Each structure stands twice: as structure tokens, then as C-alpha cells.
Amino acid sequence: MMWELIAANKRKSIFIFIGMGLLLILIGFTFGSFYSPDNGGFIGMFFALVLWGILSMVSYFAGSKILLAVSGAKEVTQDVHPQLYNVVEEMRIAANLPYQPKIYIIADAAPNAFATGIKPENSAIAVTAGMLGTLNRDELQGVVAHEMSHIVNRDVLLMTIAGMMLGAITLMSEVFTRSLWFGGGSRYKSKSSDKGGQAQIIIMIVAIALAILGPIMAQLMYFAISRKREYLADASAVRLTRYPDGLASALEKISGTNLDLKTANKVTAPMYIINPLKKKGMQISNLSSTHPPITERINILRSMTQGVNFANYQTAFNQIKGRQSVIIPQSGLTDNAKIGLRSTELSQTSFETGKQVKREVGDLMMKLNDFLFINCSCGIKLKVPPDFKANSITCPKCGRIHSLFN
Numbered sequence: 289m290m291w292e293l294i295a296a297n298k299r300k301s302i303f304i305f306i307g308m309g310l311l312l313i314l315i316g317f318t319f320g321s322f323y324s325p326d327n328g329g330f331i332g333m334f335f336a337l338v339l340w341g342i343l344s345m346v347s348y349f350a351g352s353k354i355l356l357a358v359s360g361a362k363e364v365t366q367d368v369h370p371q372l373y374n375v376v377e378e379m380r381i382a383a384n385l386p387y388q389p390k391i392y393i394i395a396d397a398a399p400n401a402f403a404t405g406i407k408p409e410n411s412a413i414a415v416t417a418g419m420l421g422t423l424n425r426d427e428l429q430g431v432v433a434h435e436m437s438h439i440v441n442r443d444v445l446l447m448t449i450a451g452m453m454l455g456a457i458t459l460m461s462e463v464f465t466r467s468l469w470f471g472g473g474s475r476y477k478s479k480s481s482d483k484g485g486q487a488q489i490i491i492m493i494v495a496i497a498l499a500i501l502g503p504i505m506a507q508l509m510y511f512a513i514s515r516k517r518e519y520l521a522d523a524s525a526v527r528l529t530r531y532p533d534g535l536a537s538a539l540e541k542i543s544g545t546n547l548d549l550k551t552a553n554k555v556t557a558p559m560y561i562i563n564p565l566k567k568k569g570m571q572i573s574n575l576s577s578t579h580p581p582i583t584e585r586i587n588i589l590r591s592m593t594q595g596v597n598f599a600n601y602q603t604a605f606n607q608i609k610g611r612q613s614v615i616i617p618q619s620g621l622t623d624n625a626k627i628g629l630r631s632t633e634l635s636q637t638s639f640e641t642g643k644q645v646k647r648e649v650g651d652l653m654m655k656l657n658d659f660l661f662i663n664c665s666c667g668i669k670l671k672v673p674p675d676f677k678a679n680s681i682t683c684p685k686c687g688r689i690h691s692l693f694n
Contacts, residue, residue, distance in 0.1 A: 304453070308450070308454065312457055313336045315461065316332035317330070319499075347448060352410065355556055358553070363392050364392065364393050368652075368655055371425065372428070372432075376432055383436050383439075389405070389408075390413075393414070393420070393656055396416045396653075397418040398545055399419035399545055400415075406444070411444060413435045415432075418547065419431065419542065420648075422541055427537050430525060433526075433535065434535060440524065441517070451559065457503055461499040518585070519585070520615070522585055522588070523598055527627060530596050536586045536590050539582055539586050542562045587608045588604045592629075596627045597625060598616045601616060602614070670690065672692065
């Protein structure tokens with residue numbers, strides 16, 4: 289375990305908490321001054337401080353639950369997808385994590401995944417139904433190992449707090465711009481006729497600039513810490529699986545999809561293994577500024593032919609980048625224990641047809657939406673929606689009547 293990385297992520301959490309808080313206060317002061325030049329700035333600061341305090345408490349005690357709810361994730365039991373549970377358990381043991389993360393599935397056909405949680409003991413891993421239908425076991429293991437690494441490295445603490453603060457700044461800016469659009473202009477005109485008209489013009493310009501640039505500045509703070517953590521999670525993941533090609537192949541499949549993740553938004557997008565808000569037609573190497581280029585991550589993983597310890601990842605990183613750049617903390621580089629690659633014993637590629645994949649994803653999404661599945665003796669699988677009112681259902685193939693209350 290790289291203690292330097294964990295300590296650095298804790299420091300970054302404090303930095304982003306204070307930095308976004310100060311930005312929130314500045315926005316509050318400016319917006320308040322715009323509406324009331326005399327003492328509105330201090331009133332705005334007061335409300336911003338109150339909001340900051342509330343969000344801090346919410347982020348710590350309920351931030352993960354909110355992010356999971358916003359993402360449409362549902363906690364599932366082992367019988368819903370036994371393979372996913374087995375893979376999460378394997379990676380938890382490999383990571384020497386004493387707590388089993390809760391497992392959530394998002395009822396969406398687009399393949400993706402993220403992890404969240406303030407502490408390892410209350411962490412969660414969320415994957416989409418599309419990912420479970422698209423990836424084979426090796427690839428699923430690579431993605432879960434990546435998300436497990438975020439938990440072990442304390443990245444999830446950082447991103448949960450940052451996501452909640454970013455949401456608050458974006459909300460304040462949107463409220464201000466909407467109020468300005470629907471009534472702020474007349475308010476400004478009445479005040480601009482006073483002696484302080486020039487000052488009001490300046491305040492208005494600053495307020496509008498902050499309303500536009502505030503969320504961007506917050507996102508830049510958010511994104512500045514996102515890229516390196518993805519490299520480090522990749523490096524940590526291959527130590528757990530000892531099979532870099534599994535994660536590389538998963539990244540190719542996830543990034544190559546044409547499906548949009550409907551529940552993703554600007555706040556939750558950077559938490560996913562690949563940014564789901566990519567623009568159509570965008571090249572795979574430029575999917576987003578929040579994550580390193582996908583082709584680069586894949587090439588680094590596939591260049592790890594001599595082993596999978598942190599030093600091997602650093603060597604592959606420098607080779608692909610074409611320059612010396614330290615990405616692994618010193619405590620990771622001094623760990624010279626040789627960790628060899630394992631030979632794959634599992635399917636390297638999925639042999640399922642596109643129709644089979646769609647059927648599997650569809651069935652899983654129905655399970656998440658409380659559909660009842662009944663296997664008829666004639667071979668038909670009946671799928672009963674949760675709002676079905678009758679006490680029985682008739683098989684359309686053989687005519688057998690199935691009671692729904694057995």
C-alpha cells in the first residue's frame with residue numbers, strides 16, 4: 289500500500305474542500321452585492337457559509353447515497369448477479385480490504401462503473417447492466433479492481449466531497465442567471481440611476497462573470513486531481529489482477545460504445561471509469577479532459593510485459609509518454625517485489641452474439657425493475673411486470689397457466 293498516495297489524497301480532499309468553499313463564499317458575496325449594494329454582500333456570504341456547512345455535513349454522512357441515487361443505482365443481492373459478487377469478493381481479498389463494498393447496479397445499457405464512499409467501511413461499487421452484459425470475466429475483474437483501487441487509495445473520499453461542492457456552485461450560478469434573466473434586468477436599471485451606478489455596473493459584470501466562470505473554475509479544480517488518480521488506479525488494479533490486458537480490453541469496449549449513459553451528469557461523470565458525457569464523433573484518445581486519453585491508458589497497460597508491480601507501470605508510462613514523468617509515489621517505486629503476469633484461464637473475448645448480449649442486459653434491467661421471471665416447462669421464460677394485476681399468467685406457447693402467488 290502506498291501510504292504517500294493515501295496521505296496525498298487526504299491533503300487534496302482538504303484543499304478542494306477549502307478551495308471550493310472559498311469560491312462558494314465569493315460567489316455568495318458577489319451575488320448578494322448585486323441584489324443589495326449596501327449589505328447584501330455579507331448576507332450572501334452568510335448564506336454561502338450556511339450552504340457550505342450543510343453540504344459538508346451532507347457530503348460526509350450522505351454524499352455517497354445521494355450520488356448513487358442520482359445515478360439511478362440500486363443495491364442488489366448476490367442472487368441477482370453471482371459472478372459480480374464473486375469478482376468483487378476476489379478483488380477485496382486481493383486488495384487486503386477488510387470491508388466488503390456494497391454492490392449496486394445501474395439499469396442502463398451503456399457499459400460503465402464507478403466507486404464511491406467516504407470511508408472504505410461504507411464504500412460502494414456501482415456498475416451498469418450494460419457493462420455486465422458486454423464484458424467477460426477477465427474484463428469485469430479489471431474494472432472492479434480499478435474501482436477497488438479507488439477505494440483503497442481514498443480517491444472516493446476526494447471525489448465525493450468535490451462532487452457535492454461542485455453541485456452547490458453550479459446550482460447557485462444557475463439560480464442567479466435564471467433570476468437575472470426573468471427579473472434581474474429591471475432591478476439593475478432601477479439601481480443604476482443612483483450615484484453608485486458605476487459601481488453597480490461593475491458588480492453586475494463581476495456577478496455575471498462568476499455565474500459563468502464559477503462552475504468552470506470549480507470543475508477545473510475538480511478535474512486537476514482526476515487525471516493522475518486514474519493512472520494510479522490502473523497501476524493498482526493490475527497488481528490485483530496480474531492481468532493488464534483484462535482492464536485494457538474493458539477500456540476498449542466501454543469507450544467504443546455508441547450508447548449514452550442517461551443518468552450521468554456533470555457532477556457524477558468524472559467518477560466513472562470512463563467519462564460517459566463524451567461527444568458523438570469524438571476520437572477515443574480525446575474522450576474527456578477529466579480522464580487521461582483512453583488510448584494512452586490502454587497502450588500503457590499493454591506495454592507491461594515484464595511484470596505488474598508499480599515500477600513496471602512507471603516504466604511503461606514513461607515509454608508511452610516518451611518522457612520521464614513521475615506518476616507513482618516513491619513508496620511504490622521502492623517496492624521491488626516481482627509480480628509476474630498470470631496466464632489467462634478465462635475467456636479472452638466474448639463469444640455471445642449481439643442479440644444474446646442485448647437479451648442478457650434486458651433481463652438484468654428487468655430484474656432491477658422488479659419484474660417476475662417464470663420458467664415454463666416448454667422452455668419459454670415469462671417476464672411479468674411489477675404492475676401486472678392478475679393472479680395468474682398464461683404461457684403464450686403451450687397455454688399452461690402459472691399462478692403468481694406460489
